Amino acid sequence: DQQVKQNSPSLSVQEGRISILNCDYTNSMFDYFLWYKKYPAEGPTFLISISSIKDKNEDGRFTVFLNKSAKHLSLHIVPSQPGDSAVYFCAASAFNSGGSNYKLTFGKGTLLTVNP
Amino acid sequence: ETGVTQTPRHLVMGMTNKKSLKCEQHLGHNAMYWYKQSAKKPLELMFVYSLEERVENNSVPSRFSPECPNSSHLFLHLHTLQPEDSALYLCASSPLFEAYGTEAFFGQGTRLTVV
Numbered sequence: 001d002q003q004v005k006q007n008s009p010s011l012s013v014q015e016g017r018i019s020i021l022n023c024d025y026t027n028s029m030f031d032y033f034l035w036y037k038k039y040p041a042e043g044p045t046f047l048i049s050i051s052s053i054k055d056k057n058e059d060g061r062f063t064v065f066l067n068k069s070a071k072h073l074s075l076h077i078v079p080s081q082p083g084d085s086a087v088y089f090c091a092a093s094a095f096n097s098g099g100s101n102y103k104l105t106f107g108k109g110t111l112l113t114v115n116p
Numbered sequence: 117e118t119g120v121t122q123t124p125r126h127l128v129m130g131m132t133n134k135k136s137l138k139c140e141q142h143l144g145h146n147a148m149y150w151y152k153q154s155a156k157k158p159l160e161l162m163f164v165y166s167l168e169e170r171v172e173n174n175s176v177p178s179r180f181s182p183e184c185p186n187s188s189h190l191f192l193h194l195h196t197l198q199p200e201d202s203a204l205y206l207c208a209s210s211p212l213f214e215a216y217g218t219e220a221f222f223g224q225g226t227r228l229t230v231v
Contacts, residue, residue: 002158009156036222041224041227042224042225043120043122043206043208043223043224043225044206044222045222046221049219089158089159103164103172104220105158106158107158108157108158109158
C-alpha cells in the first residue's frame with residue numbers, strides 16, 4: 001500500500017511557465033515533507049522541505065504548498081527552465097512520532113520536461 | 117557532489133557471484149541507509165543504520181547483507197542474487213539529531229545488473 005502517491009508519471013511545460021507537481025499521502029502521522037530532484041545516472045538531491053506547522057515554504061523559484069486536511073502537497077516551479085527537467089520525488093516522514101522518525105517514504109516520482 | 121560516494125557506479129554479476137557495494141560519507145552524519153530503486157517503483161528503503169547499529173530491515177531477503185563498520189562507511193554484500201534484483205541501489209546519510217526534520221543526502225547509486 002503506497003503511503004505517498006504521485007499520480008502523474010510525467011509533466012511537460014514550456015520554458016518560462018509554471019510547473020506544478022502534485023503529491024498525496026495517506027499516513028496522518030506524516031509531519032515533514034520533502035521534494036527531491038533526480039537527474040539520470042545521479043542520486044536524488046534535496047530540493048525543498050516543509051513541516052506540518054506551515055502551509056507554504058518558498059526558496060527562490062521553488063515553492064511547496066501543504067494542505068493537511070486534504071493530505072496533499074504541491075511543488076511549484078516558476079519560471080520553469082530547461083535545466084529543471086528531471087524526475088521529482090515527493091517524500092514524507094513522521095518526524096515527531098518518535099522511533100524511526102528519520103525514515104523517508106517516497107513516491108514513484110514525476111518526470112518533468114521543460115521545453116525551450 | 118553531495119558528500120556521499122558510492123562504488124562501483126556499475127556492476128554486472130552472475131547469480132552465483134559474491135560482490136559488495138560500498139558507500140562512504142564524510143558529512144558527520146550518524147544515520148546511513150540503503151535504498152533500492154526499481155523501474156517504475158518508489159524508492160524502497162532496505163536498511164537503516166543509526167549510530168552504526170542496524171535499526172531497520174524492511175523484510176529484505178538474506179541474499180542482501182549490510183555492514184556498517186563505522187559511521188562513515190556502509191557496505192551491502194551481495195550473494196546468489198536473482199535477475200529481479202537488478203536495480204539502482206542508492207546509499208544515503210542524514211544527521212539524526214536536528215531541530216526539526218532531516219533530509220537525506222544520496223550518493224549517485226550503483227546500477228546493478230544480475231545476469
